[in-house]
Amino acid sequence: MPKEKITLNRRLLLRRIFLFPVFTFSTFYFFSNSSGDTNTKPQKADxxxxxxxxxxxxxxxxxxxxxxxxxxxxxxxxxxxxxxxxxxxxxxxxxxxxxxxxxxxxxxxxxxxxxxxxxxxxxxxxxxxxxxxxxxxxxxxxxxxxxxxxxxxxxxxxxxxxxxxxxxxxxxxxxxxxxx
CATH class of the missing domain: 2.40.440.10 (L,D-transpeptidase catalytic domain-like)
Structure with a gap:
């Protein structure tokens, strides 16, 4: 296997390993607190x-x-x-x-x-x-x-x-x- 392809695969793997937790955490944080302010009252139901x-x-x-x-x-x-x-x-x-x-x-x-x-x-x-x-x-x-x-x-x-x-x-x- 060419060295260039191995390096590319490692980069993709490293991106997935490090970016997945960041993306998952940020998505969870955004949806659980959409304003980003932890002191915000929840929206009233209509x-x-x-x-x-x-x-x-x-x-x-x-x-x-x-x-x-x-x-x-x-x-x-x-x-x-x-x-x-x-x-x-x-x-x-x-x-x-x-x-x-x-x-x-x-x-x-x-x-x-x-x-x-x-x-x-x-x-x-x-x-x-x-x-x-x-x-x-x-x-x-x-x-x-x-x-x-x-x-x-x-x-x-x-x-x-x-x-x-x-x-x-x-x-x-x-x-x-x-x-x-």
């Missing part, structure tokens, strides 16, 4: 999207995902909530309509369920649509056991640490879409 089948909730700011969480749902999560006590998490477009910083589930954000369409659909079938659907933390007692399965009465549950973060990122009136 949209929340929940995918029930995936058990995921994502907060968005100007169409860019800023946080993602694993969630637990109602104890009967398949399908749209029809009536009070059915254990289902509603599906549709809602908004955050209240904040409770002293909830029995650590902290909670109220979801505007039922909307007009939910009320009409439930009443047509002769049911009360229910209400009090929240994004919340864990219960004050027995929280560890409950986080291994869907356990709520229809709410969306995250860890206490996560609801602390979510409450700081979400404002009253924030739109939430809940999909199957």
């Amino acid at each position: 949209l929340i999207v929940v995918w029930k089948k995936r058990r995921k909730m994502v907060l968005f700011h100007q169409s860019i995902p800023i946080r993602e969480y694993s969630v637990k749902l109602g104890f009967n999560p398949i399908g749209h909530k029809i009536k009070e006590g059915d254990g289902r998490t509603p599906e549709g477009k809602y908004f955050i309509d209240r904040v409770n910083l002293n909830s029995k589930y650590h902290k909670s954000l109220g979801i505007s369920y039922p909307n007009k369409a939910d009320k009409e659909a439930s009443r047509e079938k002769g049911f009360d649509p229910g209400g009090d659907i929240f994004i919340h933390g864990g219960p004050r007692r027995n929280w560890l056991f409950n986080f291994f399965r869907d356990w709520t009465a229809g709410c969306i549950a995250v860890s206490d640490r996560e609801i602390d973060e979510i409450v700081s990122l979400v404002s009253m009136g924030t739109i939430i879409y809940i999909y199957e």
Whole structure:
């Protein structure tokens, strides 16, 4: 093999060895702190999207995902909530309509369920649509056991640490879409 080709291969190898960690670190730093300032507050969410089948909730700011969480749902999560006590998490477009910083589930954000369409659909079938659907933390007692399965009465549950973060990122009136 000619000496020139060996030297070229060594240069390429050295570039890859030294530049890859620099590129990886700078990419991680840029995406984890896009402003480069460690004292910058995170962007407020202007949209929340929940995918029930995936058990995921994502907060968005100007169409860019800023946080993602694993969630637990109602104890009967398949399908749209029809009536009070059915254990289902509603599906549709809602908004955050209240904040409770002293909830029995650590902290909670109220979801505007039922909307007009939910009320009409439930009443047509002769049911009360229910209400009090929240994004919340864990219960004050027995929280560890409950986080291994869907356990709520229809709410969306995250860890206490996560609801602390979510409450700081979400404002009253924030739109939430809940999909199957």
